[in-house]
Amino acid sequence: MKILTHEDRSPLLSVRAVFLTGSAMDPPGEEGAAWLAAQMLAHGGTRRRSYKQILDFLFPRGAFVDVSVDKEMTCFRMECHADHAEEMAELLAEMLCDPGWREEDFQRLRDDAVHYLEAGLRGENDEELAREALYGLVFGGHPYGHPCQGRVSSLRRLDMGAVRGFHTAEYGLDNVILACGGAGAESAAARLRGRLGALPPRTRSAGFVAAPPRLPESTIVFVEKPAQSVAVSVGFPLDVLRGHEDYPALLVAVSALGQHRMSSGRLFQSLRQHRGLNYGDYAYIEYFPGPMFTLEPEPNHARRRQIFELWVRPVAPEHAHFAARLALHELEKLADAGLAEEEFEAARSFLMRHWVLLEEARSAQLGHEIDGLYYGTGRQSAYLRERLPQLAPADVRRAVERHLRPRALAFAFAGPGMQALRESILNNAPSAVQYNTARPDWLLREDEAVCRRPIAAGVREARVVRVEEMFE
């Protein structure tokens, strides 16, 4: 067990308990076991208290315990006021170490997971649908190949025994990082250390999560569903993690290309600012949970396998082909020419200063410290402040050349008119955009070239699937 504590005079206590396990450890056919095990702890009862009793306990304290389950990390997060630090630490210990495993909780939480896939992903959030479809393509047959919630069919089959089995095997004292910060942090850490220390060791080996197979040729999935616009995600496997020698340079490049939810990126400027094609366009070299809901990356989603990802927010169906072409055009320009000096300086400066803000809240700081332990790079703000000043534009150019010039890409589109879009892409049909106002000559010339470029050479597979088939 690793323990981090930062006691201070804040009136709040933040705790994160991260188990180094997640959906990548789901046994085959039991996809969703990691998800449900974590939910049973965080949103089910303990042996001593029913879930309702826990909610009644939390309510007058305004406190909460939540959990996030990712591929290789499961993070329990607790926040409360100093007035309740002791009793909340005790509750969290009870939830983590002495779950109630009640059948009615299991039914409720399994329903939630199924509904997340059936109603949430298929019906309510087309952007996340396209992202998950992309991950399904890149990681097909890989432990990362299913949503963290599992699959509809496996969830329906899962019983409590399988979920308890997962918990017994994975939730070991040697597999947890505990971080406490704020009011009463030392005391909370001592209490939790005592209780977590009584857990048995993890009985499964940590396992080696292999790299996903290289995409031999480009592949596309078209998810057909009724909607007014088309969500687009594009990506390919990336070998660069934090700590890799090219990571800092690549981070600068991708920040300049499409820093999350900032309007400074090239993608945003090109697709939205100059052309009004959609609401925004961004690029990533690390998984970003729920990008449509938050401006900041939620920590404790660290992974040993990452992809490069382009996120093109929904576009009018008639612009989907062009938008994908233009996003790739921007990526290619970056790969061809790197960054201009001024652009490089601005992106580097952004990262060095911005990460300090991301770690300001105590809970976020703890979370990022845990990620730093995982990657062996320390706190991200300090890591970047150490590494980025040593960079030059040529380093960025070299890193981009090495890592962002894929032979093959994966594409996911979700929305209406998928058959027509498929034809358009496979036939490389021109896709000019008609604007509602005069546009500058440089832009029209660029469009002229972009609207004919193939989005990928040699597409191996281009399937149209009905949304009802996804995540089944």
Place this chain on the structure above:
Amino acid sequence: MAQRNAFPFDYELYDLANGLRLITVPLPWRGTASVYIVVHAGSRNEVEAGRSGFAHFFEHMMFRGTPDWPPERYERELQRLGASSNAYTEDDRTVYHTTLAAEDLDTLLAMEADRFLHLEYSEEDFRTEALAVLGEYWKDSAEPLNRLHEKLRDTAFDVHPYKHTTMGFLRDIERMPEMYDYSLAFFDRFYRPENTTLLIAGDIEPPRVRSLVEPHWGPWPRGAYRLEVPQEPAQTAPREARIEWETHALPYVAVAQRAPAYEDTSVECAALDLISALSFSEGSELYRRLVIEEQWADELWANQVDHLDPYLFTVVARVKQPQRTADVRRAMEDELDRLAAEPPPEERLEQVRAHLFYRFQLGLNRSDAAASHLAPFLALRRTPETVNRLFGTYACVSPRDLAAAARWFRREGRTVVTLEEKAP
């Protein structure tokens, strides 16, 4: 507990001669500062036919630059500063917010003043931005909850601008590219100092901040426009609407009641906040029944969002057993009906007060969070003190007051909207 201020930080108010209000809040987190520019104009200001959604659209235009700070230069500078910057529009406000290193406050205040005083954009840029807004609408409309609230407002209101969402009616959004001239008038009317509150919170020294603000923002001239918002007549009969969703969806039920305008000393207004937590939160008996025991629904909550004019108290549930939709609706309505007849025990009310107090405290965990929690209140009353007054009023609400406030839940003032998957 009632003795503790819900907003625990000291602050200073300072009114410039032109009517701009500056609020400075030194905070304990080192090295950062948050600037929240609260413009007291939101979709409530869209009183003319065909102009719905304009406040939000205008928020987008505020990023289209000035002669001195064209958008590329503005964006590049924010990038260089590593700032976290964005904006949003609500019914009663439009908020431009940036968090950055406190040492860069001077630069930011100069840039921001420049765009509020000298915004200038071409018709071409205006027309292009209108398309991005349409893209935002389509993106949002893929979510059932957005459509549910859109329908709810349209059904519950007849004349007040709360009838439309912040995005606006689709028919108006589609016509936005033609409204360039109106956009200039909108800026001229509402982006004025007397209509703006500038919140600066963080690792700051108020006198120094004042000395930075005065030269940049002092020359901003006052406006003269007087807004007249049509007031909604009382609702006299229940209303209902239904949405058919094209793809698989779990049913949603929204039950809404007319609610009074925000008033921080009003027992009635405070009572509705207490009811939302008492009766419809995770800690409520109805949640226990519907979500944990019967498991007919998987989500239940109430929105009692404070507004300048009378708005809605809304209870929403997502039904996970579609055949139980009518039962869930009945349970929600019965709970609203019951409150007037069965006041809760005082001890339970004390738990609700504690819940609201501690939840608010948990939100105050860094500069940006503290500022962002304060901003909606500043749009309503232009002073942080309103938070403390409101929580002070919570302490005065008796079980009997709570039952009396439930008079707002009469059936003739009720609007129910359901969203269900279209039958095959």
